[in-house]
Amino acid sequence: MSDKERKPSTTDYLAAAALAYGIVYFWIKTMTSTPSLLAYPVYYLAGLVPSYLVCRRTDSSHLAVGIKSALASWAFTAVTLLAFVEGSSLAFFGILLICQVLGGATASYLALKQSLSKPPS
Amino acid sequence: MFPSLPSDEELSEEEVDEIIRKAAEKIQQYGMETAAILTLESVKPLVYIGGEMSRLMISPFLPAFGPAANELGENLINVFEERKNVEKLIIILEEMARGEYGEKEEELEAGAPQENEKPETDTASDEQAEPKKNKTWRDWLPF
Numbered sequence: 001m002s003d004k005e006r007k008p009s010t011t012d013y014l015a016a017a018a019l020a021y022g023i024v025y026f027w028i029k030t031m032t033s034t035p036s037l038l039a040y041p042v043y044y045l046a047g048l049v050p051s052y053l054v055c056r057r058t059d060s061s062h063l064a065v066g067i068k069s070a071l072a073s074w075a076f077t078a079v080t081l082l083a084f085v086e087g088s089s090l091a092f093f094g095i096l097l098i099c100q101v102l103g104g105a106t107a108s109y110l111a112l113k114q115s116l117s118k119p120p121s
Numbered sequence: 122m123f124p125s126l127p128s129d130e131e132l133s134e135e136e137v138d139e140i141i142r143k144a145a146e147k148i149q150q151y152g153m154e155t156a157a158i159l160t161l162e163s164v165k166p167l168v169y170i171g172g173e174m175s176r177l178m179i180s181p182f183l184p185a186f187g188p189a190a191n192e193l194g195e196n197l198i199n200v201f202e203e204r205k206n207v208e209k210l211i212i213i214l215e216e217m218a219r220g221e222y223g224e225k226e227e228e229l230e231a232g233a234p235q236e237n238e239k240p241e242t243d244t245a246s247d248e249q250a251e252p253k254k255n256k257t258w259r260d261w262l263p264f
Contacts, residue, residue, distance in 0.1 A: 063163045113155045116218040 008057045008065060013072045016050030020073030020100065021080055023049070028085060043096050047073060047103025055111030062108040062115075070104025132199060138209075140200045145213040145222075152257060154218040161211050165204060172202020 023046035027039060051069040058065045074097050081088050132140075148157045164171065175198045183191040200206050216222040 061162050063159045109155060109159060112159055116155060116158075116215060 005059045006057060007059075008054045008069075012054050012057055013069055014076075016054045016069045017073045017076035019050040019053075020046045021077045024077050024081070024096070025085075028081075040095070040099055043099035044103045044106075046077075047100030048107045049103075051104040051107035052111055055108050056114070058111075059115075062112040063105065066104040066108030066111070067101060068104075069107075070100045073104075074100045132196065136196075137200050137206060140196055141206055141210050141213065144197075144201075145210055145217060148214060149217045154214045158211055158214050158218070161207055161214075165207050165211075168204055168207050169202055172198050175202075 024043065027042045027046075031038070031042075047070045050073055051066045054069040055062050055066050074093075077096065077100075078093050148154060179194065180198065183194040186194075201210075213222060
């Protein structure tokens with residue numbers, strides 16, 4: 001393996017954002033009858049899962065990468081929902097931002113924990 | 122003419138290493154290696170500003186806690202306002218999290234490991250090397 005430090009590319013961030021949007025869109029379109037309280041864990045997972053996958057592609061600055069990925073996911077989701085889904089309120093985007101950033105921070109912790117448990121290559 | 126302040130005294134390389142080692146051991150004692158690495162990596166670019174802010178906001182109040190606390194506080198500010206020392210701390214914490222910390226020193230002290238060593242002695246030395254960890258609330262977390 002090369003000594004060069006691995007860093008996620010812009011494509012990685014975009015792919016993570018698309019995945020996060022997929023999770024949120026799927027929830028919005030299919031689970032309209034369930035209580036909205038259940039939406040928070042889904043938004044949290046929509047931040048956690050893509051950020052974790054991006055964080056696995058870095059060797060350092062896990063927290064910065066996780067938060068960046070979460071913010072990219074939120075921006076992509078917000079812009080796309082504004083364009084394609086009617087009736088999204090400002091409070092919804094605020095909650096989505098908080099949940100996704102929390103998910104990103106958790107993802108960076110999990111990714112770092114996993115990379116530390118592996119022996120260095 | 123004036124008595125020298127603790128912050129005026131230059132720390133030797135050994136003293137700096139000792140402070141970093143003690144800080145790392147304290148973090149390990151509480152099982153916070155991963156969280157500390159995450160935080161230190163994020164704040165690394167700002168450590169100089171943090172050090173200067175500490176000099177301004179914390180240093181004036183340290184003498185109120187006694188000369189020992191004053192010296193310790195000044196030393197911590199002096200050491201951790203330099204980025205290379207924070208990087209050293211991160212490296213030590215990573216080694217601790219992987220269970221590699223202290224292995225090199227032990228190998229150097231003990232010499233090359235002998236092949237005809239009994240397995241009982243190996244397990245005994247392992248038990249000595251790894252102190253017993255107290256169960257904390259973090260052990261109940263799934264990650």
